Amino acid sequence: MNIGRSVPIEMQRASYERTHGICVICGRPISRNESKWTVDHFIPRAVYKWVPDNKIKRITMSFHNLLIVHPHCNYNKGSVLPTNQMIDDLHAEEDVKQSLRTLYKKAESNIIRYRAIKQSTLDSQGRRCAVCGRRLPLNRAVMRRIDDTKVRERENAMCICEKCNLRACAAKRKGKMIRSRQEYSWHKGVRS
Numbered sequence: 001m002n003i004g005r006s007v008p009i010e011m012q013r014a015s016y017e018r019t020h021g022i023c024v025i026c027g028r029p030i031s032r033n034e035s036k037w038t039v040d041h042f043i044p045r046a047v048y049k050w051v052p053d054n055k056i057k058r059i060t061m062s063f064h065n066l067l068i069v070h071p072h073c074n075y076n077k078g079s080v081l082p083t084n085q086m087i088d089d090l091h092a093e094e095d096v097k098q099s100l101r102t103l104y105k106k107a108e109s110n111i112i113r114y115r116a117i118k119q120s121t122l123d124s125q126g127r128r129c130a131v132c133g134r135r136l137p138l139n140r141a142v143m144r145r146i147d148d149t150k151v152r153e154r155e156n157a158m159c160i161c162e163k164c165n166l167r168a169c170a171a172k173r174k175g176k177m178i179r180s181r182q183e184y185s186w187h188k189g190v191r192s
Contacts, residue, residue, distance in 0.1 A: 027091030130158035
């Protein structure tokens with residue numbers, strides 16, 4: 001279940017060693033079995049995708065931004081954006097925390113802009129998933145493009161829940177899910 005296929009295994013192993021095999025979220029040991037790892041980008045890759053900036057892309061893809069964590073801890077963390085308080089709360093040595101603080105300081109304005117786009121998108125949807133219509137708090141919302149052939153910008157953004165995000169990974173399925181929601185909304189007089 002190693003979620004982090006785009007991250008070279010050598011980089012994952014180095015990250016595992018940097019935190020001494022401890023999950024920085026819960027503080028418990030992580031199995032040495034690499035198939036049980038998940039990779040957490042502390043500053044999410046979504047930040048550079050929605051607020052394009054090569055400097056931020058380098059930061060998010062850097063070794064210092066990678067953490068190996070338990071799959072359930074990563075899932076429970078959801079789509080929470082980083083803060084200085086989150087860094088302080090990590091179960092990690094001070095050098096790891098300081099490295100993350102440095103990255104956070106460099107990326108903070110981009111994170112703020114990304115959060116604003118995400119918040120306005122979710123607000124425009126009535127704080128509901130654009131696909132299934134369930135109530136959706138900001139820290140559980142995943143921002144996706146409505147149309148994958150168009151650029152990432154506010155007008156082409158939607159927030160969906162994690163369950164719908166997993167189902168929408170296939171482009172054909174995502175289009176069908178969005179069309180179904182729009183038809184439902186039209187029939188019920190609900191704004192999607």
